[in-house]
Amino acid sequence: MSSNLERRYRALLRVLPVWYRAEREEEMVGIFLAGRDGDLDAEYGWPGWGEAWATLGLAVRVRLRARSRAGDVVRLVASAGLLGHVVSAAQGAAAVVRFGGVWTGWFDALVVAAFVGLVAGRRVMARVAVAVAALCGVVVALRAALSAGPVGWVLVVQVPLWVTAVAVLLGFHREAPPVARVRWSVAAVVGAVVGAVWGFLVPLSMAGFGGAWLVAAAVVVVFRPWAGVRAGTPVSAG
Amino acid sequence: MSEQAFLVLTALAEEPLHGYAVVQSVESLSEGRVVLRVGTLYGVLDRLVAEGLTERDREEVHQGRLRRYYRLTDAGVRALSAEVARLSANVRAASSVLRAREAR
Numbered sequence: 288m289s290s291n292l293e294r295r296y297r298a299l300l301r302v303l304p305v306w307y308r309a310e311r312e313e314e315m316v317g318i319f320l321a322g323r324d325g326d327l328d329a330e331y332g333w334p335g336w337g338e339a340w341a342t343l344g345l346a347v348r349v350r351l352r353a354r355s356r357a358g359d360v361v362r363l364v365a366s367a368g369l370l371g372h373v374v375s376a377a378q379g380a381a382a383v384v385r386f387g388g389v390w391t392g393w394f395d396a397l398v399v400a401a402f403v404g405l406v407a408g409r410r411v412m413a414r415v416a417v418a419v420a421a422l423c424g425v426v427v428a429l430r431a432a433l434s435a436g437p438v439g440w441v442l443v444v445q446v447p448l449w450v451t452a453v454a455v456l457l458g459f460h461r462e463a464p465p466v467a468r469v470r471w472s473v474a475a476v477v478g479a480v481v482g483a484v485w486g487f488l489v490p491l492s493m494a495g496f497g498g499a500w501l502v503a504a505a506v507v508v509v510f511r512p513w514a515g516v517r518a519g520t521p522v523s524a525g
Numbered sequence: 526m527s528e529q530a531f532l533v534l535t536a537l538a539e540e541p542l543h544g545y546a547v548v549q550s551v552e553s554l555s556e557g558r559v560v561l562r563v564g565t566l567y568g569v570l571d572r573l574v575a576e577g578l579t580e581r582d583r584e585e586v587h588q589g590r591l592r593r594y595y596r597l598t599d600a601g602v603r604a605l606s607a608e609v610a611r612l613s614a615n616v617r618a619a620s621s622v623l624r625a626r627e628a629r
Contacts, residue, residue, distance in 0.1 A: 311567060317590030318544040319563045341564030348568055462572055 290329035293320060299334050302346040347457055353464040361458035363513050366466055368451025369405060369417065370475050371503035372398035377479035378499050381486035388491070394420060398448075401455065406471050410459050421452035444496065470512035478506040526608050529569050532559055534578060534597060534605045541582040541596035544570075570595060578604050 289297075296319050300312055323332060334342075351358035376395035383390040397420040404413030424445040431441040481502045489495055526534075529551070536542060536550035547570075548561045561569070573579040578601035582594035597605070 313591040314544060314593050315563050315567065317587075317592060318548065318566070320590070321545040322548065322563075338562050338564060341562035341568075343564075345564040345568050349571075461568075462575075 290320075292323060292329045292332040292334075295332075296320075296334045296338075299339055299342050302343060304346075304350055307349050344460075348460045348462055351458055351460065352462060358458060358463070359513065361454050362463065362466070365451060365454035365458045366405060366471060366512065367503060367507045368447060368454060369398060369402040369413075370471065370478055370507065371500050372448065372451065373402050373475050374478040374482035374503045374506075375496065375499040376482075378482035378486035378495065379491065381483040382491040382495075385487045386490050394423065397423075402475060405455070405459065405466055406468050406475075408465050408468075410461070410463070413459060414456055417448075417452045417455045421449050424448050447500070467512045470510050474506040474510040474512055477510075478502050481506070526604070527569075528555075529559065529561065529565065530573060531605070531608055533561075533566075533569050533573065534601055534608075537579060537595060537597045538602070538605060541594040543585070543592040543594050545592075547595070573601070576604075577601075 293316060296316060297312070300308055300315060303311075319334070319338070323329070351361050376398060380390060380395065382388065397416045401413045401416035401420065404410070404416060428438065428441050428445050430436070431438045482499050485495065485498060485502070532551040532554050533547055535554055536547050542550060544563075544566060548566060552560050570579065574581075574595075577598055579595050580598050582596040584594070585592045
């Protein structure tokens with residue numbers, strides 16, 4: 288008869304895909320229980336936060352592994368999202384040059400650094416940069432909410448960033464395949480040039496902000512960077 | 526190569542081991558500094574198997590529980606040797622710098 292501890296650990300393992308559990312569950316349960324001791328632990332013990340965190344990490348890596356549909360979609364959302372922010376940054380910078388206004392250079396630098404990190408295979412750099420940008424976005428949204436500011440408009444800007452950040456953090460784990468460097472780089476340059484011309488010619492507005500995402504979507508469709516992914520080679524941890 | 530992967534390869538260098546023995550060996554090799562969670566161990570093992578550095582050896586049932594053994598492949602031996610050489614070179618370089626500093 289299985290103990291409460293075993294039942295709790297098996298419940299935790301349900302975050303793993305069915306095919307993975309079919310292959311590994313009994314082995315993992317055996318190792319886990321071998322490291323635990325005593326009737327009290329078997330009756331009242333829990334797997335613990337460390338084991339839960341490690342299992343969740345394993346689940347993300349297995350579910351979003353290279354050549355899996357879910358993994359490929361999440362990584363496309365992450366890369367395209369960062370490209371959209373690069374286009375938006377170019378658009379905003381050009382608009383400031385032409386029409387004046389406040390330039391959020393630090394934010395643009397973060398999203399550009401995240402994109403460059405992704406393309407250069409610097410996974411950690413990309414993850415840290417986009418996470419910092421997203422956290423700053425949370426602060427901006429909270430301040431707008433607390434000061435009865437235009438929360439709706441703030442969210443229109445920040446939600447795409449949060450979605451992008453989550454996709455980067457989940458999709459570009461240690462075993463994730465690298466992105467197609469040349470295709471994404473060319474797409475980003477073309478998108479940034481179009482965004483900059485747009486920002487230089489047309490005063491920035493919410494419609495213009497949406498235009499940056501249309502430009503990003505267009506260059507992604509044209510360059511099809513997902514077709515150039517080299518499967519199997521993980522991105523470096525640098 | 527991550528420290529965890531290095532320690533798992535080192536643990537398997539002596540003989541094929543099952544998962545729990547790998548966890549114990551890694552803890553012993555690192556003098557208690559690295560304690561692998563089960564989820565972490567399988568992340569490392571999956572990666573090493575995918576890279577051809579380790580492979581499955583045999584399966585046993587111990588006290589009603591499945592034990593799957595893993596062993597180092599020839600590529601794993603070469604990768605571990607290369608990593609040992611790299612780390613040794615780093616240690617020699619650092620030692621040399623420290624000796625020169627102390628001699629000043």
